[in-house]
Amino acid sequence: MQPIDWFLFSIPIVVIAVFCFHSQKYIRSVADFLAAGRTGGRYLLSSANGMAGMGLITLAVAMQNFRHAGWAVSWWGQVITLAMTILSLSGFVYYRYRQTKVLTLAQFFEIRYCRAFRVVMGILCWLAGIINFGIFPAVGAHFFIAFLGLPREIGGIPLYPVLMVLFLGSAAVITMSGGQVQNMITDMIQSLFGYFMCVVVGISVVCIFSMEQFREAMLAQPPGQSYVNPFDSFEVSDFNIWFILINLIVMVYGYGSWQGNQGYSASALNPHEAKMGNILSTWRMLSITMFSAMISLGAYTFLTHPAFASEQLAISGELASYSAQNADQMAMPMATSSFLPAGIKGLFAAVAFFFMLSTDTTYLHSWGSIFIQDIVLPLYGRPVSARLHLLLLRLAILGVAVFGFVFSLCYRQNEYINMFQMITGTxxxxxxxxxxxxxxxxxxxxxxxxxxxxxxxxxxxxxxIVLMDARGWHAARQFLLGIFPNSTVLQEAADKCPVNGAWLSLVAVLCAGSVYVLVSLLTCRKPFNMDRMLHRGRYAEADTALRVENARKIGWCKRLFLGFDEEFTLRDKIVSVSVFSWTAFWTVCFVVITLYNIIAFALPAAGFKPWDDGMWFNWMMFYLMVHVVLAPVTAVWMTWGGIRDLREMYRRLSALTRSQDDGYVPEPRKDD
Structure with missing residues (x-):
């Protein structure tokens, strides 16, 4: 990196540090630390949560997936986009979750089921979360070593543990000092810089490479493994159409269950703001999606196009000393570092650092809070003072950071990042x-x-999880060979489980859902009182009761597809319609193009000709260029809204009358 790169990299970090110091004074209660006093507006929630949800590991996954499957598999991924848009428009899970006014998901479990269930779910959530988080520090450290061209060792000491301490230490200091207030503010500031940095870096990739270089790199695949034609990519292993369909089922089923960003789920000003924050996520993600796609395309082109053969040899030489999985993860960052010019490289480094820091702070807060709120305090059995409560939360956050460091230091990854995340999350x-x-x-x-x-x-x-580990699979394979000694599948799969993490996740999800429904039908004696839990009907509070009687009747189509409800203003409806129209346009394109190609394959005599790879490449580039054009517009829009909401949050926190709400449920609920 050149001096200009380090300058561009450091400026936003200094700004974030100033805001961190300024925001500490707003922590005056447990609810402030856990949920920012429930003062988050829609743009603040959408932008900050989006930055936290993206994460450097998500960028690493996107680049790794692109290297192995290109764009072809993302064509089928539009089904997931449609499903997620409908869920966000409808307010599925998040609206009712906010109505319960809980601080953590497991607190909801206690209200709905019982205290023992809260503790057990808190333990499961915490274990899954910290194990899932366990590889984040290592992935981040290796990413920066690859991108910055840092030495693997200094004086015989490996560098990546040193970087992990630096990164985790920064995240822990931010989170421990200000909790969710600090996280929301820093993530918001990072998103303000990040939106425009993503736009600049993404557009620069278009300028660095020619369209012909993109085309030649993407079309240089053997039959059956196309990187642009979804109808000629079924021989791509792991990342194929089945991976997308399984992802769809798992994501819809588990919508709202993953608690890596649980602080944001409880931080909304009210249920309506939580719903609108989710709806805005479609526009918020535009610049980030464009950035991720363009940087992946540029890195892949640099790694495969003959025009860069000498640089490819140098990268291959550096990767030769790494393990297969680490080399696979580091190839794309190394390529990115090689083709980005001075100045742009500093912006990319800043964006990558923002992605990493925002996710680390959010995960430290989530898993530390869950450990105290849903395991320690329920087992203790009675409330504690606010001072002790905050101390316990800070110590738990520090403990999660230490665990992340130790796990990353000891764990030897033998699976794709995405597969590891899926099975640990499941x-x-x-x-x-x-x-x-x-x-x-x-x-x-x-x-x-x-x-x-x-x-x-x-x-x-x-x-x-056991089967994904090499030692676990070896033991399971020996056991199964004793039962099925002639199994060809077992004999050939000596080193790795033949079923990947996606399929294992699907089996777990389908079985769990079926068991829940069946047992509930057999054991339900009296319906549960939903009105009391959701604070509606005769349990509604004056400040949150909806005046449905004064609202016009809203049809089910508008509720389902546009997300309209009695609280929607004209501006809300415009935002919702814009999101639906954007998604509907690409969905219609997806359906028409897919049906045309299916008919062309089925009825060649009718004169229809399936799209060749060149046509698919043109369509993919059109899709990407639309994002390139619109990304600056949405960046300005989300920045304006984010700054407005940030000022409002400061005002609300200054004037807020603090309650004693700390997530403690006085009595376990019975089924009623």
């Missing part, structure tokens, strides 16, 4: 998904059903 979400959806929307869901679903999901997910 360890909790397989059981939690049915308990959340059933608990929020089905009055006949029972405690016994929840226990059974969680047990089935956790057991099958744990079995999947």
């Amino acid at each position: 360890f909790f979400s397989a059981g939690a998904g049915c308990a959340i959806i059933g608990g929020l929307y089905w009055k006949r869901g029972t405690r016994a059903g929840a226990w059974s679903g969680v047990a089935a999901g956790a057991f099958l997910s744990l079995a999947g």
